[in-house]
Amino acid sequence: MNMLVEQVRADLLAFSRRPETLFFTVFLPVIFLVLFEAIFGGQSVTLAGGDVVAQSYLQVPAFMVMGVISASFVALSITVVNRRETGIFKRVRGTPAPAWLLIAGQVVTSLVIALLMVIVMLALGSFAYGVRVDIGHLPWLVAGVLVGAIAFSCLGMMLAALTPSTEAAPPLANVVVLPLYFISGVFVPIESLPTWLGNIAALLPVAPFVKIVTWAYVPATTTPWRPLGLLIAWGAIGLIIASWRFRWTPRRS
Amino acid sequence: MPAIISVRGLVKRYGDHAVVDGLDLEVQQGEVFAFLGKNGAGKTTTTEILEGYRTRDGGDVSVLGEDPANAGAAWRAKLGIVLQESRPLGALTVNETLRLFAAYFPNPHTVDEVIQLVGLEEQANQRAGRLSGGQARRLDVGIALIGRPELVFLDEPTTGFDPEARRQFWDVISGLRDLGTTVFLTTHYMDEAQVLADRVAVLRDGKIAALGTPAKLQALRGDVEIRFSLPPGVELAALPALSTQPRLTGGEVRVETTAPTADLAVLCSWAEARGLELPALTVERPTLEDVFLAISGETA
Numbered sequence: 001m002n003m004l005v006e007q008v009r010a011d012l013l014a015f016s017r018r019p020e021t022l023f024f025t026v027f028l029p030v031i032f033l034v035l036f037e038a039i040f041g042g043q044s045v046t047l048a049g050g051d052v053v054a055q056s057y058l059q060v061p062a063f064m065v066m067g068v069i070s071a072s073f074v075a076l077s078i079t080v081v082n083r084r085e086t087g088i089f090k091r092v093r094g095t096p097a098p099a100w101l102l103i104a105g106q107v108v109t110s111l112v113i114a115l116l117m118v119i120v121m122l123a124l125g126s127f128a129y130g131v132r133v134d135i136g137h138l139p140w141l142v143a144g145v146l147v148g149a150i151a152f153s154c155l156g157m158m159l160a161a162l163t164p165s166t167e168a169a170p171p172l173a174n175v176v177v178l179p180l181y182f183i184s185g186v187f188v189p190i191e192s193l194p195t196w197l198g199n200i201a202a203l204l205p206v207a208p209f210v211k212i213v214t215w216a217y218v219p220a221t222t223t224p225w226r227p228l229g230l231l232i233a234w235g236a237i238g239l240i241i242a243s244w245r246f247r248w249t250p251r252r253s
Numbered sequence: 254m255p256a257i258i259s260v261r262g263l264v265k266r267y268g269d270h271a272v273v274d275g276l277d278l279e280v281q282q283g284e285v286f287a288f289l290g291k292n293g294a295g296k297t298t299t300t301e302i303l304e305g306y307r308t309r310d311g312g313d314v315s316v317l318g319e320d321p322a323n324a325g326a327a328w329r330a331k332l333g334i335v336l337q338e339s340r341p342l343g344a345l346t347v348n349e350t351l352r353l354f355a356a357y358f359p360n361p362h363t364v365d366e367v368i369q370l371v372g373l374e375e376q377a378n379q380r381a382g383r384l385s386g387g388q389a390r391r392l393d394v395g396i397a398l399i400g401r402p403e404l405v406f407l408d409e410p411t412t413g414f415d416p417e418a419r420r421q422f423w424d425v426i427s428g429l430r431d432l433g434t435t436v437f438l439t440t441h442y443m444d445e446a447q448v449l450a451d452r453v454a455v456l457r458d459g460k461i462a463a464l465g466t467p468a469k470l471q472a473l474r475g476d477v478e479i480r481f482s483l484p485p486g487v488e489l490a491a492l493p494a495l496s497t498q499p500r501l502t503g504g505e506v507r508v509e510t511t512a513p514t515a516d517l518a519v520l521c522s523w524a525e526a527r528g529l530e531l532p533a534l535t536v537e538r539p540t541l542e543d544v545f546l547a548i549s550g551e552t553a
Contacts, residue, residue, distance in 0.1 A: 002356060003357065006356035010342075010345060010352075018344055087336055087338055088339070088341075090306070091336060091339050094336075095329055095334075095357040096326035096327070096357055096359070098326065
């Protein structure tokens with residue numbers, strides 16, 4: 001246990017000292033929310049069910065999801081590739097430290113950062129934009145964020161396992177998430193997408209995650225069991241491919 | 254006393270090519286053992302098999318009484334490993350790095366002890382990414398020492414060092430010997446082996462080509478070279494008969510001989526009888542470097 005505490009402590013320290021990851025993971029989703037609020041904050045959206053809500057009710061959860069994905073998927077995959085390619089993982093595999101410790105260190109670290117992002121977004125939404133979580137749905141928010149962060153950590157490990165080099169890691173992670181943000185209701189309300197595109201997005205991992213977290217803010221009639229199941233399925237796919245292709249040593253050796 | 258490392262008939266193939274081809278060696282407790290060879294001779298492959306990183310295709314290997322191929326965490330707790338290529342995590346300080354690695358081991362040194370051992374007192378709170386090459390390598394060794402290892406592997410630890418950094422590094426390794434730690438060192442620097450090692454093995458084409466103390470290896474090439482320039486107006490053919498045939502290269506006469514005293518006496522009395530001086534006369538023993546180059550198959 002002491003080992004895990006030390007590992008997470010060191011991983012968090014290392015994370016907090018890398019300005020580029022700190023910016024892309026922590027600050028960028030906040031900057032996006034502030035900008036989107038400044039531009040679209042006064043508008044209203046008609047939901048599929050016919051209800052009309054202020055756009056802020058969709059934007060706050062959307063960028064909360066972006067923050068969690070940045071921490072668990074983008075930052076995680078970049079860090080894991082970096083540790084593998086610089087020989088740090090190989091080095092630790094030569095000590096008595098168990099293999100799970102390195103994975104757990106990374107995943108717990110990204111969960112801590114994801115949690116931080118959720119708190120920042122909750123506070124920002126509540127105090128700056130007057131958007132509050134429905135108390136009855138708070139458990140859904142907690143469960144949704146936890147399941148989402150773990151699922152995207154698994155997908156992050158999968159991406160790391162498939163990424164060939166340190167240089168390829170940041171562009172690959174962003175090439176995967178940026179289009180997904182557009183079609184999954186993060187940058188653009190899902191209601192304004194063509195139906196066929198919305199249908200495809202609904203099967204990919206980002207849209208279900210957005211749906212669950214949004215549900216905590218805007219309670220609709222149907223409980224989002226289906227998105228939750230999809231998210232868990234995506235996490236499982238990530239985990240299977242990650243454990244199949246994962247390696248500890250640099251690619252070049 | 255049982256050997257710390259014992260290898261019999263080790264074979265490792267990549268495709269059809271045997272990188273390690275029937276290698277035998279033993280390392281005794283407390284010795285500094287240097288493993289020499291030019292690049293591609295199989296040094297790192299052998300070392301990584303001993304460390305448990307790579308599998309082998311044949312032979313028996315025992316390191317600290319266990320087969321590295323299926324040894325567990327308790328075995329790794331007795332090892333210290335410095336890989337050929339590895340950088341510590343740049344964002345953590347020396348202190349923080351050692352503290353993390355200490356957490357991996359059951360009975361570690363304190364961080365301060367190790368910092369003192371590798372001489373990084375002044376850099377203790379500096380980030381690893383801002384250390385010089387030599388300092389970063391010393392931190393690497395510190396990481397390898399934190400778990401109180403019985404056996405330390407160092408794979409080409411001083412490649413790319415300036416002379417000052419190398420000497421500081423050698424002091425650290427000498428300190429290890431004083432602690433009674435067994436050290437397995439690969440290097441392609443002969444002087445490093447000469448300064449540090451109790452015994453040296455020279456690897457060639459995946460086999461041990463020579464093995465012994467640095468002094469014993471040096472004695473392997475027993476011949477001594479007598480060199481001088483031809484005196485003006487004298488032909489090579491005019492020289493007296495010596496134990497071997499002299500060679501003429503660029504105006505310089507070279508006599509590689511196993512009987513230097515007799516040959517010198519003949520040469521000197523011949524020159525004296527004719528009132529000649531032998532310009533630039535020198536007698537040289539081959540250096541360990543020359544021996545290494547001859548054994549490892551490189552041309553001097």
